[in-house]
Structures are given as structure tokens and as C-alpha cells.
Amino acid sequence: MNNENKIYDCADAVCIIGSGPGGLCMARALKRQGLEYEQFERHSEVGGVWDIKNPGTPMYQSAHFISSRDQSGFLDYPMPKHFPDYPSNRQIFEYVRSFATAFDLYGKIRFNTAVEQVHKEENGRWLVTLAGGERRRYRAVVCATGCNWDPNMPEVxxxxxxxxxxxxxxxxxxxxxxxxxxxxxxxxxxxxxxxxxxxxxxxxxxxxxxxxxxxxxxxxxxxxxxxxxxxxxxxxxxxxxxxxxxxxxxxxxxxxxxxxxxxxxxxxxxxxxxxxxxxxxxxxxxxxxxxxxxxxxxxxxxxxxxxxxxxxxxxATGYKWSCKYAADYFEWKGGRPQLYLSIFSREHHNLFGIGYLETNSSAYKLFDNEAHAVACYLRDQLQRPAQASEFKQLIAQDHPDLSGGIRFVQSQRHEVYLEVHALKKHLRSLRQRLGWGELEEGYYRSLRKGNGYVSIPQLQAIAVQEPCL
Missing domain, CATH: 3.50.50.60 (FAD/NAD(P)-binding domain)
Structure with missing residues (x-):
């Protein structure tokens, strides 16, 4: 077999595409469950849109976080108190890099490596083609590349x-x-x-x-x-x-x-x-x-x-939601992917999205909730097949009301809009029903490297090494 036709079989590993806040939450959640994963990032650094040097980012110099410092941090890694109530884009970028360092996530990210295509094989496995032609097979794919990269320009x-x-x-x-x-x-x-x-x-x-x-x-x-x-x-x-x-x-x-x-x-x-x-x-x-x-x-x-x-x-007319490397595997309505809880593909087993939702508060804590649900489901597939089968049925059939009693405006933007407390409440009920355990302070403490916040000077002293894949 020629090398260019070779497929690297990654056994039961999970592929995470993107290392913005959502992708990093997913990596930490899989690590907490002891699951193997590989992560790919087309840029040279973590942070996604928050790195103003990332080609195509919508970030601008005066941008600040839209939700507040104390309501927005990752679980078990609050934003430092020296940040203002509404941190700047530079502070959020620093925070995300610090988070990746504190939980030792850098080592499993392949930087400067774009994903060109995702293909579902007949056996249900996922074949991921990287830029340059390398192909790798996984049991699951998490799309965490976000939805603010494809500008929407109305015709006038x-x-x-x-x-x-x-x-x-x-x-x-x-x-x-x-x-x-x-x-x-x-x-x-x-x-x-x-x-x-x-x-x-x-x-x-x-x-x-x-x-x-x-x-x-x-x-x-x-x-x-x-x-x-x-x-x-x-x-x-x-x-x-x-x-x-x-x-x-x-x-x-x-x-x-x-x-x-x-x-x-x-x-x-x-x-x-x-x-x-x-x-x-x-x-x-x-x-x-x-x-x-x-x-x-x-x-x-x-x-x-x-x-x-x-x-x-x-x-300033927003962005078309897209996932070009896996677009054919998503059902699109009004330009939005239709996913169970805005996370799980109903049609394609073990295809997930992190961050494909519009909501009204605390995105990073919501990413933690999303990633935890995905990680527990993937763990159950290996260790508790009965619970995994039960949740698979929910993915196919459950249609909860996540509006929180709000009648959202009928527009393309609101096709997947949900009320954050309604989603968190539903995920909490699923955790109790399926025995996933509660997601609370201290859950990720065992994964921390040291205590306290890691500053930019400390980050600059850390060598980023690519893993041997």
C-alpha cells in the first residue's frame, strides 16, 4: 500500500477539530473520562476567534467579552480577579491559553494542521483527511470550529x-x-x-x-x-x-x-x-x-x-454558519444545523458539535456542560452499553422545549436559539437519569497543574510540543 493511500487507524480515539474554547472544553472532558483523543488546529495557537492573529477571525481591538468575568469562566478555572468585569479580547485570549496550560492540553494538539474532509464509513467509523492528504480513522468526531468564520453579506x-x-x-x-x-x-x-x-x-x-x-x-x-x-x-x-x-x-x-x-x-x-x-x-x-x-x-x-x-x-451582518469539512452530515434549517440539544447529530452516530447554538448567557460554562455530556456518552459506549443505548434512543426521539417560556423572534438567527437555564436544567436531568454524575466545582480539580492563574510571562516560558501521532 502506498503511503498516500495509507489510513492510520486510531482505534477508539475521538477526533476533536478546533482548539478554541469549545474544543479545549471537549479535550478536558475526554481527559477526565480517561478517553483517548487527538486534536487538530489549523492555526498555530489555541484560542480560536480570540486570537486576533488567527486568519479570518472577526476579532477587533476594542472588543470585550459580552458576558461578565465571574459568570463566564470555565468550571474549576475562574477568570482571575484582576480582570475587569468585562474583560478585553486580549485578556480572554490570555485566559484561554492559560486554561490550556493549566490542564495540560497543549501536548495533544497538532497545530498548523487543517482538517480537509470528514467521511463516514459503512461501518460507522469516521475517516478524517488532513491537509496534505494524511487520513486517520476515529470512532467519533467533535466539530468545535465555531460559527463566526463565514461572513454574511446581504445583497443590495x-x-x-x-x-x-x-x-x-x-x-x-x-x-x-x-x-x-x-x-x-x-x-x-x-x-x-x-x-x-x-x-x-x-x-x-x-x-x-x-x-x-x-x-x-x-x-x-x-x-x-x-x-x-x-x-x-x-x-x-x-x-x-x-x-x-x-x-x-x-x-x-x-x-x-x-x-x-x-x-x-x-x-x-x-x-x-x-x-x-x-x-x-x-x-x-x-x-x-x-x-x-x-x-x-x-x-x-x-x-x-x-x-x-x-x-x-x-x-456587521453576522456570519453564515458552516462546517465545510463535514457539511453534508449536518441537517441545515434556516442556515443552522439541527442537532439534539444543539450538540448531537440525530442521524449520524458519534458526530457532535460544540458551540453550534445561540443563547443568552455564560458560553464557557455551557461549553463545559456540552462537553461533559459528549464525554459521558462516549465513555458509556465502552463501559456501560445499556446506558449508551438508552441515550442513543433519546438522541433520535427526544424533543425537549428549551425556550424557557420565551417565544423567540421567527428569524434565521433564532432557529437554534435556546434559553441557557432551560438547557442546563435538561442536561442536569439527563446526568441524573443516566448516572453521569453531577458537574460541580472540584470535578476537574485532579487534572490541574499547580494552583492559581498562569500569566502570560509564564505561558511564554512553556514550550509547545507536538505529540507523536
Missing amino acids: KGEFEGELRHSVTYKNAQEFKGKRVMIIGAGNSGADIACDAAKYADTAFISMRRGYHFIPKHLFGLPADEVSEKGPHLPMWLTRTVFQVILRLINGNTARFGLPKPDHKLFESHPLLNTQLLHYLQHGDIQVKPDVSHYEGRDVVFKDGTRETLDLVLY
């Missing part, structure tokens, strides 16, 4: 003679100096970038298709998600009512700044955790415009008939 009639870009190309607010700029889109990143434009551009606009509810990052001196998490767990209708009263008192009627009225109730779509944009609107440093109708030369014509002459239009 006409030709714009200025500069037209997607926000994935944006890195530094200095790019706006001396220009008339418009940001299209009002997700949290779009609002952040609009604030950069308000501060640095000669003239700044933000085009919004719909109105949003604005939640301050701090309420009563505490991060907003901390207030929500530590406060009494009330029925959703009552929680919404309380928050609406608070927001009305703090923000007043935001329509006076030119913002459109939200066409949905609070929490039915993502709120904007950004009162800085309100600050710039209050001071006239940025203006709100409606949806774009078409382009005419250097003019942008809006659906209300008004127009503006601009130098730069930046689309």
Missing part, C-alpha cells in the same frame, strides 16, 4: 463607489479617521463598532433593520448577568416585567434618539448590552438610519427615501 441593489466591507475585515478604529462611515447591523459587535465610528469617524451612522432593547452592562453596580443569575428565579413573564420597568427607568424612551421601537418583547431576541451607543446617540456623534434600499454611486439610499454620501459602509 445598485453599485456603491465607496468602500464596501464586512466587519470581519475590521480591526482598528483608526480605519475610520477622516471618513463618513456607516455600520449596517445592530448586533452586539455592530453596536461596538458603531461606537468606534462615533468616536473616530468624521461622521457616523448606524443602519438598523429593527429596534432592540438596551440593557446596561451594570445594574445596581453589578454586571447585569450577575444580577440575573443571583437574583430570585422568577417566572419568565415576571422577570421580563421587572427588567422592563428597570430599563424604562434607566433608559427612558430610546425612540427620542432616533432608534426604532422594538418589534418584539424583551428577551425574544438578543438585547444590546451597550449603553455606550446610547451615549453617542445622546451627544449626536452617531445617527440612526433605517434599512438600506439601494446604492447610487457614493450615495446610500434608505427605505424611507433619505440618502447619505459615504466613504465606507461596513456590514
Whole structure:
């Protein structure tokens, strides 16, 4: 057999694709269960989108974490107290690298190694083809490459003679100096970038298709998600009512700044955790415009008939969810993969996704929950076949309501939107039902190297070595 046709059989090992936060959570969970795995990363470092040097990352210099420090850390590895309430992208990158070091995850990652294709064989095993042609066989594949790599550029009639870009190309607010700029889109990143434009551009606009509810990052001196998490767990209708009263008192009627009225109730779509944009609107440093109708030369014509002459239009219109190396094995609806609990393929045995979901809080703790479920299921396949068979039936047939009582906006983005507490509650019930054990503080303590936080200078002293595969 020629070497280029050779297949390396990795027995019962699991293949993890990607070493961002989700992929690292998965590696730690498998390690905790004593399961063999191999991990591949196309870039030269862990961190995924948080490494601003990673080609194609949507990261920009002013980006900060959207959830707060104390609500967002990995289980058994909290973010250090010297971080601010909302850490910067550089601090999150440092934190993720520190996490990989503290749990000794670097050694099993093959860096600068992209996965070209994943193929399911007739026997149910997975054949993974790496860049360069190397092929390796696994019993399971975890796709942990995330969903913020394929820019979504809506089609707009006409030709714009200025500069037209997607926000994935944006890195530094200095790019706006001396220009008339418009940001299209009002997700949290779009609002952040609009604030950069308000501060640095000669003239700044933000085009919004719909109105949003604005939640301050701090309420009563505490991060907003901390207030929500530590406060009494009330029925959703009552929680919404309380928050609406608070927001009305703090923000007043935001329509006076030119913002459109939200066409949905609070929490039915993502709120904007950004009162800085309100600050710039209050001071006239940025203006709100409606949806774009078409382009005419250097003019942008809006659906209300008004127009503006601009130098730069930046689309902060999100990303197409994709998994190009395994796309044919996912069922897509509204551009979103349809997975049990947003994790498990219902059709293809032992194909998993980490991070293929939209939710309203604490992503890293949610990654821990997802990874733990996958690892326990894979362990059961080897050690407790009856429990594995029971869960396989759930993957095929269970359709839990994970809305948490919220009627989410009917849009592509919300096809897989779920309420984080509802998902965690369901996973907790599965752990109890299947005997997976509780996921609580101390669960990963035995895997830690030393105590405390590993700083950047300490990280730079650590040599990263590739494993012998």
C-alpha cells in the first residue's frame, strides 16, 4: 500500500477539530473520562476567534467579552480577579491559553494542521483527511470550529463607489479617521463598532433593520448577568416585567434618539448590552438610519427615501454558519444545523458539535456542560452499553422545549436559539437519569497543574510540543 493511500487507524480515539474554547472544553472532558483523543488546529495557537492573529477571525481591538468575568469562566478555572468585569479580547485570549496550560492540553494538539474532509464509513467509523492528504480513522468526531468564520453579506441593489466591507475585515478604529462611515447591523459587535465610528469617524451612522432593547452592562453596580443569575428565579413573564420597568427607568424612551421601537418583547431576541451607543446617540456623534434600499454611486439610499454620501459602509451582518469539512452530515434549517440539544447529530452516530447554538448567557460554562455530556456518552459506549443505548434512543426521539417560556423572534438567527437555564436544567436531568454524575466545582480539580492563574510571562516560558501521532 502506498503511503498516500495509507489510513492510520486510531482505534477508539475521538477526533476533536478546533482548539478554541469549545474544543479545549471537549479535550478536558475526554481527559477526565480517561478517553483517548487527538486534536487538530489549523492555526498555530489555541484560542480560536480570540486570537486576533488567527486568519479570518472577526476579532477587533476594542472588543470585550459580552458576558461578565465571574459568570463566564470555565468550571474549576475562574477568570482571575484582576480582570475587569468585562474583560478585553486580549485578556480572554490570555485566559484561554492559560486554561490550556493549566490542564495540560497543549501536548495533544497538532497545530498548523487543517482538517480537509470528514467521511463516514459503512461501518460507522469516521475517516478524517488532513491537509496534505494524511487520513486517520476515529470512532467519533467533535466539530468545535465555531460559527463566526463565514461572513454574511446581504445583497443590495445598485453599485456603491465607496468602500464596501464586512466587519470581519475590521480591526482598528483608526480605519475610520477622516471618513463618513456607516455600520449596517445592530448586533452586539455592530453596536461596538458603531461606537468606534462615533468616536473616530468624521461622521457616523448606524443602519438598523429593527429596534432592540438596551440593557446596561451594570445594574445596581453589578454586571447585569450577575444580577440575573443571583437574583430570585422568577417566572419568565415576571422577570421580563421587572427588567422592563428597570430599563424604562434607566433608559427612558430610546425612540427620542432616533432608534426604532422594538418589534418584539424583551428577551425574544438578543438585547444590546451597550449603553455606550446610547451615549453617542445622546451627544449626536452617531445617527440612526433605517434599512438600506439601494446604492447610487457614493450615495446610500434608505427605505424611507433619505440618502447619505459615504466613504465606507461596513456590514456587521453576522456570519453564515458552516462546517465545510463535514457539511453534508449536518441537517441545515434556516442556515443552522439541527442537532439534539444543539450538540448531537440525530442521524449520524458519534458526530457532535460544540458551540453550534445561540443563547443568552455564560458560553464557557455551557461549553463545559456540552462537553461533559459528549464525554459521558462516549465513555458509556465502552463501559456501560445499556446506558449508551438508552441515550442513543433519546438522541433520535427526544424533543425537549428549551425556550424557557420565551417565544423567540421567527428569524434565521433564532432557529437554534435556546434559553441557557432551560438547557442546563435538561442536561442536569439527563446526568441524573443516566448516572453521569453531577458537574460541580472540584470535578476537574485532579487534572490541574499547580494552583492559581498562569500569566502570560509564564505561558511564554512553556514550550509547545507536538505529540507523536
